[in-house]
Amino acid sequence: MSDINLSFPRTQRIKKTHQISHASIESSYHKQVPLNPRQKLYLDLTNVHKQSKSIFNHPLSTKFAAFPVNQLDSTMFTPSYKNLEESYTARPVDTSFNSISTSLKDIINTSRIRSRRSGFKSISTPSKREIKFPISGQDAMRYFCENLTEYEQSEVLDYKEVYFLGSKTGKINGKIGDLNWGYDNEKGDFQVVLGDHIDFRYEIVSVLGKGTFGQVLKCLDHKNNEHVAVKVIRNKKRFHKQGLVEIKILNLLKAKDPEDNYNVIRIKESFTFRKHLCLSFELLSMNLYEFLKLNSFEGLSLHLVKRFSLQILNGLKYSKSLSIIHCDLKPENILLKTSTKSLIKIIDFGSSCLESERIYTYIQSRFYRAPEIMLGIPYGTSIDMWSFGCIVSELHTGYPLFPGESEQEQLYRIIEVLGLPPKQIMDISTRKKIFFDNDGNPKLIPNSRGKIRYPNTRPLSTMIGNQDPLLLEFLTAILKWDPQERLTPEQAINHPFLKMQLSPKRRNRPSISFFSKEFIKAKLN
Numbered sequence: 001m002s003d004i005n006l007s008f009p010r011t012q013r014i015k016k017t018h019q020i021s022h023a024s025i026e027s028s029y030h031k032q033v034p035l036n037p038r039q040k041l042y043l044d045l046t047n048v049h050k051q052s053k054s055i056f057n058h059p060l061s062t063k064f065a066a067f068p069v070n071q072l073d074s075t076m077f078t079p080s081y082k083n084l085e086e087s088y089t090a091r092p093v094d095t096s097f098n099s100i101s102t103s104l105k106d107i108i109n110t111s112r113i114r115s116r117r118s119g120f121k122s123i124s125t126p127s128k129r130e131i132k133f134p135i136s137g138q139d140a141m142r143y144f145c146e147n148l149t150e151y152e153q154s155e156v157l158d159y160k161e162v163y164f165l166g167s168k169t170g171k172i173n174g175k176i177g178d179l180n181w182g183y184d185n186e187k188g189d190f191q192v193v194l195g196d197h198i199d200f201r202y203e204i205v206s207v208l209g210k211g212t213f214g215q216v217l218k219c220l221d222h223k224n225n226e227h228v229a230v231k232v233i234r235n236k237k238r239f240h241k242q243g244l245v246e247i248k249i250l251n252l253l254k255a256k257d258p259e260d261n262y263n264v265i266r267i268k269e270s271f272t273f274r275k276h277l278c279l280s281f282e283l284l285s286m287n288l289y290e291f292l293k294l295n296s297f298e299g300l301s302l303h304l305v306k307r308f309s310l311q312i313l314n315g316l317k318y319s320k321s322l323s324i325i326h327c328d329l330k331p332e333n334i335l336l337k338t339s340t341k342s343l344i345k346i347i348d349f350g351s352s353c354l355e356s357e358r359i360y361t362y363i364q365s366r367f368y369r370a371p372e373i374m375l376g377i378p379y380g381t382s383i384d385m386w387s388f389g390c391i392v393s394e395l396h397t398g399y400p401l402f403p404g405e406s407e408q409e410q411l412y413r414i415i416e417v418l419g420l421p422p423k424q425i426m427d428i429s430t431r432k433k434i435f436f437d438n439d440g441n442p443k444l445i446p447n448s449r450g451k452i453r454y455p456n457t458r459p460l461s462t463m464i465g466n467q468d469p470l471l472l473e474f475l476t477a478i479l480k481w482d483p484q485e486r487l488t489p490e491q492a493i494n495h496p497f498l499k500m501q502l503s504p505k506r507r508n509r510p511s512i513s514f515f516s517k518e519f520i521k522a523k524l525n
């Protein structure tokens with residue numbers, strides 16, 4: 001194929017129209033009427049099109065096609081031209097690309113020379129450092145095409161605002177046929193590439209946690225220039241559906257708490273990226289399980305237990321007022337706001353529901369599971385108070401109160417401390433056959449170490465120690481079989497255990513054990 005000839009016959013008819021038209025531009029050029037750069041490039045492009053259909057068969061041509069004609073300018077050529085050259089290098093046998101790339105080179109050069117000659121200011125390609133973000137998806141293609149994978153080149157065009165592109169090294173090259181173009185593993189988890197972007201805005205810094213629902217990533221939000229936590233939900237229908245419920249509940253919690261007074265996590269944004277539902281949150285510090293671990297599982301001072309308890313109850317009181325059941329309260333879902341202060345927030349409303357919209361009957365993490373869930377009895381917000389009671393004990397002692405190795409052992413551990421469930425509970429239990437014989441006696445099945453647990457043989461006082469009688473009273477009032485008898489968050493806040501101020505002398509352990517970031521990192525890894 002020969003190079004593109006940029007001269008046009010003198011006989012070309014002039015079309016008198018105010019709109020940009022191919023003929024008018026061509027003729028203006030030929031009559032030495034100065035063309036503006038956009039007109040000239042329109043001409044160049046259409047000539048490329050006319051003279052070489054094959055260029056438009058190349059995958060990159062779809063990128064050209066994606067630009068409305070009135071948005072074409074010389075800056076577009078640079079990256080696209082480079083890509084054409086690259087594709088030629090990759091396929092040396094294809095001589096048509098050779099001539100096309102040479103032609104494009106000519107077009108660009110000629111266009112610049114002509115612009116200079118005709119006195120028009122040429123459109124110069126700004127250096128990448130000069131470009132200020134955000135840019136449009138189209139500009140991302142113009143200036144940074146070579147930083148993007150082929151998948152991203154199509155993807156980015158849908159973005160009105162691009163804040164961050166990620167470096168090309170390490171990016172997953174999305175391919176048809178791979179799981180979600182290669183962006184997912186077989187479990188539907190997003191394949192994390194540190195340093196890459198999420199949604200052309202968030203830079204992935206590290207992985208903060210992995211859970212049933214997906215992964216939580218520490219990211220730098222290039223729009224607001226702050227670190228955030230982004231929860232990337234697994235790309236599976238069930239998790240996606242539950243993720244939508246989580247967003248609904250988090251938005252409700254946020255809307256009714258404009259001043260951030262209630263110790264619950266605040267959602268910032270939600271969006272879908274590569275088929276993954278994503279939720280961005282304020283970035284918090286370590287969770288209370290990690291905090292206990294950092295304290296060598298020795299348990300926290302009563303002073304600190306009280307401080308944490310009051311804040312958790314504040315969150316539970318608030319969620320109860322909105323009829324929200326958290327359904328998965330545990331130390332891993334309570335986070336310190338920073339590693340140097342005792343402020344905390346409740347996170348993970350991923351299993352939550354409204355009292356009027358309960359879907360699942362079997363919920364909560366086993367150690368913190370309320371008896372009514374195991375016994376198959378209708379439940380409400382009081383299941384969170386059961387979990388709260390277990391957490392208070394664990395914060396105080398350093399170890400879970402009822403660490404059942406199975407569902408059955410979980411209930412037998414509770415029976416060992418509280419005795420048998422009262423008649424009114426047994427009567428309405430739909431799952432009692434799993435745990436009790438026909439006479440209502442526990443089946444006394446040994447656990448994996450051969451231990452049989454007998455009712456009422458292990459008083460709560462021996463499990464939590466006798467340091468503070470009010471703590472025992474407090475926990476006894478919370479850990480009730482009957483949810484109706486359990487303290488509500490309001491009642492718990494007003495319980496003497498939390499009302500009593502500790503004098504500094506009575507603080508039996510250091511009031512708080514906060515550490516440097518380096519120390520925390522070393523300990524937790």
Ligand SMILES: Nc1ncnc2c1ncn2[C@@H]1O[C@H](COP(=O)(O)OP(=O)(O)OP(=O)(O)O)[C@@H](O)[C@H]1O
Pocket residue numbers: 208209210211212213214215216229231265281282283284285286287328332333335347348349350
């Ligand atoms: N806003 C945040 N700031 C810092 N770390 C966070 C934040 N949100 C979550 N994490 C970390 O990620 C972990 C998992 O988060 P989350 O519980 O929301 O995910 P999940 O998939 O629902 O987990 P699970 O399987 O426990 O239900 C948390 O235990 C915590 O360590």
